[in-house]
Amino acid sequence: MSAFKTLDDLGDVTGKVALVRVDLNMPMDGGSVTDTTRIQASAPTILELADAGAKVLLLAHFGRPKGQRNSTMSVSMTLDAVEDVLGREVMFIPEVAGPVVVQSIGILRNGDIGMLENTRFWAGEEANDPEFAAAIAAQGDIFVNDAFSAAHRAHASTERLARLLPAYAGRAMERELKALDAALGNPEHPVAAVVGGAKVSSKLAVLEHLVGQVDHLIIGGGMANTFLAARGVDVGKSLCEHDLTDTANAILDAADHAGCTVHLPYDVVVAKEFAANPPSLRTCNVHEVAADEMILDVGPQAVEALADVLKTCRTLVWNGPMGAFEIEPFDAATVALARTAAALTSEGSLVSVAGGGDTVAALNHAGVAGDFTYVSTAGGAFLEWMEGKELPGVAALRQ
Numbered sequence: 001m002s003a004f005k006t007l008d009d010l011g012d013v014t015g016k017v018a019l020v021r022v023d024l025n026m027p028m029d030g031g032s033v034t035d036t037t038r039i040q041a042s043a044p045t046i047l048e049l050a051d052a053g054a055k056v057l058l059l060a061h062f063g064r065p066k067g068q069r070n071s072t073m074s075v076s077m078t079l080d081a082v083e084d085v086l087g088r089e090v091m092f093i094p095e096v097a098g099p100v101v102v103q104s105i106g107i108l109r110n111g112d113i114g115m116l117e118n119t120r121f122w123a124g125e126e127a128n129d130p131e132f133a134a135a136i137a138a139q140g141d142i143f144v145n146d147a148f149s150a151a152h153r154a155h156a157s158t159e160r161l162a163r164l165l166p167a168y169a170g171r172a173m174e175r176e177l178k179a180l181d182a183a184l185g186n187p188e189h190p191v192a193a194v195v196g197g198a199k200v201s202s203k204l205a206v207l208e209h210l211v212g213q214v215d216h217l218i219i220g221g222g223m224a225n226t227f228l229a230a231r232g233v234d235v236g237k238s239l240c241e242h243d244l245t246d247t248a249n250a251i252l253d254a255a256d257h258a259g260c261t262v263h264l265p266y267d268v269v270v271a272k273e274f275a276a277n278p279p280s281l282r283t284c285n286v287h288e289v290a291a292d293e294m295i296l297d298v299g300p301q302a303v304e305a306l307a308d309v310l311k312t313c314r315t316l317v318w319n320g321p322m323g324a325f326e327i328e329p330f331d332a333a334t335v336a337l338a339r340t341a342a343a344l345t346s347e348g349s350l351v352s353v354a355g356g357g358d359t360v361a362a363l364n365h366a367g368v369a370g371d372f373t374y375v376s377t378a379g380g381a382f383l384e385w386m387e388g389k390e391l392p393g394v395a396a397l398r399q
């Protein structure tokens with residue numbers, strides 16, 4: 001991992017203007033934020049800079065206003081939540097550049113915090129326009145990026161600004177980059193990857209990258225059905241991408257070639273209807289799935305074997321649930337494997353990193369998200385990182 005600067009590398013920031021890219025895309029209901037996880041993640045960075053005497057200006061996008069002002073997507077809707085989490089007053093500034101921002105900076109005292117308007121109200125943001133970025137940079141002395149979740153986009157506030165001002169990773173960004181590096185960049189072997197979720201098609205690039213990186217590839221969820229079908233198993237009415245069986249076979253061949261052991265379930269939980277505890281529920285060998293049945297979870301014998309695999313590993317990276325975990329009892333494999341991983345992590349024998357919207361929900365459901373080494377809430381950015389891509393926002397910090 002080539003080096004990037006962190007807040008430890010800052011000199012005296014008293015009176016300096018710190019432009020801090022954060023993630024304010026929090027779920028809303030009726031005009032108020034319902035989950036403050038994202039701003040909580042960046043609170044240490046914001047408070048550290050403010051306490052060091054900087055004037056902190058928060059910078060973020062919110063929703064998809066497509067380059068136009070739209071009052072329903074003003075970041076000011078998050079202001080109350082941000083003030084609550086920070087325990088400080090935050091001054092809302094309805095621009096990102098120009099005289100209003102200059103005046104506001106004049107009003108802010110050292111250690112005060114301001115919030116600039118939604119960067120995506122201006123087309124220059126998503127176009128990564130140099131002039132737009134330069135206009136924002138003109139008001140700042142340093143740039144701090146604390147939004148890993150936006151780092152897969154080469155936008156003005158995520159990429160260009162880092163090239164125009166002295167740029168630093170915030171504390172949340174620093175933690176995320178270190179955790180991801182420990183999981184896939186420079187991990188202790190053996191490494192296991194769990195890849196689940198609904199479809200192979202949404203994670204092809206992830207699978208193709210992982211077979212060259214990890215020692216064990218554990219495939220679960222709906223995507224396991226496509227691999228089973230590729231191996232000649234009749235998966236009945238299961239979610240299955242039959243047009244991707246050649247691709248699945250190519251991935252299995254590549255894994256074989258790379259010395260990566262692929263684990264597919266050999267027992268499964270099936271039902272004829274997708275409902276909680278349906279009367280047709282049963283567990284069977286993968287070769288015994290009836291034509292009118294659907295595979296909805298990995299079976300208990302396979303889960304036990306997978307737990308034994310994890311016990312031999314030093315590192316785990318996990319994306320995608322093992323079954324249709326939203327509906328009981330199809331959460332069983334995901335919950336059991338998550339608890340095994342959490343226990344091994346607590347014992348100190350496993351470094352465990354997980355990410356993905358549904359994966360985070362599943363780990364919370366299992367009650368073990370806090371026991372993993374790191375859980376990433378960055379959706380798209382986490383997946384692109386799992387594909388082995390260099391994220392533009394991260395690359396710009398490394399220069």
Ligand code: ADP
Nearest residue numbers: 197198221222295296320323324356357358359
């Ligand atoms: P993430 O958001 O963590 O990247 P995905 O969105 O890829 O995960 O996948 C999660 C979805 O996959 C869940 O809605 C889950 O119900 C579904 N899923 C998992 N296993 C199956 C299965 N066997 N059949 C149908 N859907 C499944």
Ligand code: MG
Nearest residue numbers: 356357358359
């Ligand atoms: Mg999902």
